[in-house]
Amino acid sequence: MPLAIHEPGIRRRNSTHVRRRWLFALALFPAPAGLAMAAGLQAPAESLLAIKQTAHTFIVRQITPDFPNHEIEVSDLDPRLNLAACDAPLEGFLPPGGRLPGNTTIGVRCPGGKPWTVYVPATVKAMRKVVITKRPILRGSAIGKDDIALEEREITGKANAYIFDPAHALGKIAKRPLNSSTAVKPGMLDAPLLVRRGQRVIILAQGTGIEVRMMGTALMDGSKGQLVRVKNTVSKRTIEGLVIKPGIIRVNM
Numbered sequence: 001m002p003l004a005i006h007e008p009g010i011r012r013r014n015s016t017h018v019r020r021r022w023l024f025a026l027a028l029f030p031a032p033a034g035l036a037m038a039a040g041l042q043a044p045a046e047s048l049l050a051i052k053q054t055a056h057t058f059i060v061r062q063i064t065p066d067f068p069n070h071e072i073e074v075s076d077l078d079p080r081l082n083l084a085a086c087d088a089p090l091e092g093f094l095p096p097g098g099r100l101p102g103n104t105t106i107g108v109r110c111p112g113g114k115p116w117t118v119y120v121p122a123t124v125k126a127m128r129k130v131v132i133t134k135r136p137i138l139r140g141s142a143i144g145k146d147d148i149a150l151e152e153r154e155i156t157g158k159a160n161a162y163i164f165d166p167a168h169a170l171g172k173i174a175k176r177p178l179n180s181s182t183a184v185k186p187g188m189l190d191a192p193l194l195v196r197r198g199q200r201v202i203i204l205a206q207g208t209g210i211e212v213r214m215m216g217t218a219l220m221d222g223s224k225g226q227l228v229r230v231k232n233t234v235s236k237r238t239i240e241g242l243v244i245k246p247g248i249i250r251v252n253m
Contacts, residue, residue: 043085045082055120067159071126090108099156101157104121106122129152130152131164131165132182140173153183196218210253212253215232216249226242227240
């Protein structure tokens with residue numbers, strides 16, 4: 001019986017030849033796109049510049065009507081930030097508790113198929129003429145035209161925290177002492193008193209087609225629209241009425 005003869009050298013040569021044929025085939029036919037992604041290629045990322053520009057545009061639209069004179073500085077984003085490219089227009093918004101102008105944070109979100117939200121720090125400097133005090137004003141004093149002036153100041157917070165028209169301050173009462181050159185704000189003032197305690201007033205009683213006027217004495221101070229107690233001079237009764245004009249209190253019959 002003939003002996004089986006093994007030739008390992010020949011087998012190694014055949015194996016090397018097969019591997020070379022496989023490598024040649026791979027070179028001719030590249031891997032599918034999915035396999036290439038798996039190999040480490042990344043999906044497109046959203047432009048950080050576009051995010052920053054969205055925040056800037058949002059601020060401009062929000063503050064320009066109230067503050068034409070302004071400066072905006074939007075902080076650069078961390079270059080390591082990698083957000084999926086948005087398939088819809090980016091949206092800017094002011095987060096709860098945010099304010100304009102001043103130091104703030106603007107939200108930018110992607111409302112597309114792969115939504116995300118990022119917050120961008122910004123500084124907004126706005127200038128506008130506001131009502132200021134020309135001299136010290138005592139608590140309880142009425143504001144006169146010689147007490148106030150307009151001066152351009154940097155605004156922080158909401159526009160309604162300031163008074164821009166002197167007419168909105170004239171005649172009102174200082175709730176606390178105000179130093180000279182103070183920017184006057186609505187919360188610093190009370191409505192002017194139209195009725196003072198102990199003052200003789202007219203009690204105007206109105207009903208359906210009926211109007212009766214009587215004399216009385218105010219038992220408390222009152223501004224327009226406030227309810228005050230008043231004593232009828234004739235009947236001596238104490239009633240409650242609404243201050244409608246200087247020295248006039250209206251009651252319902």
